[in-house]
Amino acid sequence: MLVVTRLLTAPYTGKERIMSAQNKFFKKLAHKNSKKAVANNLHDDIEVFRKETLRLLEIVEKWFRDTPIHCNRWENSLTEHIAPEVIYQIPGMTLINEEKHLHITPLGMYCLGGVKGRLLVSLHMNGEEKNLFECRLNDSRADFDEWGLIDCANKKKIMPLREDTFFDYIFEFA
Numbered sequence: 359m360l361v362v363t364r365l366l367t368a369p370y371t372g373k374e375r376i377m378s379a380q381n382k383f384f385k386k387l388a389h390k391n392s393k394k395a396v397a398n399n400l401h402d403d404i405e406v407f408r409k410e411t412l413r414l415l416e417i418v419e420k421w422f423r424d425t426p427i428h429c430n431r432w433e434n435s436l437t438e439h440i441a442p443e444v445i446y447q448i449p450g451m452t453l454i455n456e457e458k459h460l461h462i463t464p465l466g467m468y469c470l471g472g473v474k475g476r477l478l479v480s481l482h483m484n485g486e487e488k489n490l491f492e493c494r495l496n497d498s499r500a501d502f503d504e505w506g507l508i509d510c511a512n513k514k515k516i517m518p519l520r521e522d523t524f525f526d527y528i529f530e531f532a
Contacts, residue, residue, distance in 0.1 A: 400438065404446045407467050407475040410495055414477070414505055414519075415451050415462065421521060428454040434464045450477075453531070458483040460531045465492070472498040481531055491527050493519055 419429050433447040448464035458481065465476040475495035481488045489510040497516055500506045505519040507527070517523055 400441050400444060403467055403474055404444075404448075407464075407495065408446075408448055410475060410505070411448055411464060411477065414493065415449055418451065418453075418462065418524070421524070422453060426455070430454065436464060436466050438466060438468055440468070455531055458531055460528055461487075462493075469494075472496055479528070481528065483530070488530075 415431065422429060430452045432450050432452070434450050435445055436448055437443075437445055450464050451462045453460040453462075461478070461480045461482065463478045463480065465478050467473070467475050469476060471494070473494045473496060475493075477493040479490045479493065481490055491510055492508045493505045494500075494508055494516070495505055496503065497506045497508075500516050500518070502518050506516045507519040507523055508516050509527070
């Protein structure tokens with residue numbers, strides 16, 4: 359009986375319990391709210407990525423209008439490491455010039471530099487695939503807000519994606 363009395367009368371220092379029920383409750387609530395905020399931001403970013411990708415593909419398609427180049431659109435399923443349970447669709451495009459295929463393939467949204475969208479432009483010819491450049495949306499290294507073009511051979515250089523730079527990089531597709 360003496361031991362029980364000592365335990366009940368010992369001063370409470372707060373160290374005896376690792377976490378109270380109230381602390382557990384609020385920690386779980388904060389975690390759920392944090393996950394919900396991440397999911398909401400992710401869905402907003404997906405919509406921006408989808409919208410900007412569609413806009414870019416429409417521009418590229420216009421550049422090839424009234425030419426012998428054929429354009430095929432398709433969708434790519436993607437996930438992000440911050441929410442692997444979220445699967446989303448982003449459009450891509452293949453331009454066909456006889457035996458040559460130029461692919462504009464969505465890679466995902468997030469990467470270093472605050473990027474909110476990445477597309478890979480690659481050329482398939484003679485049975486080989488060659489990565490030409492990436493298009494990146496909102497790269498913090500750029501001094502512009504549009505899509506940036508990054509040479510796959512020199513990832514440090516970033517320039518605005520414009521019609522002339524696009525055609526310079528896909529010259530082998532002709």
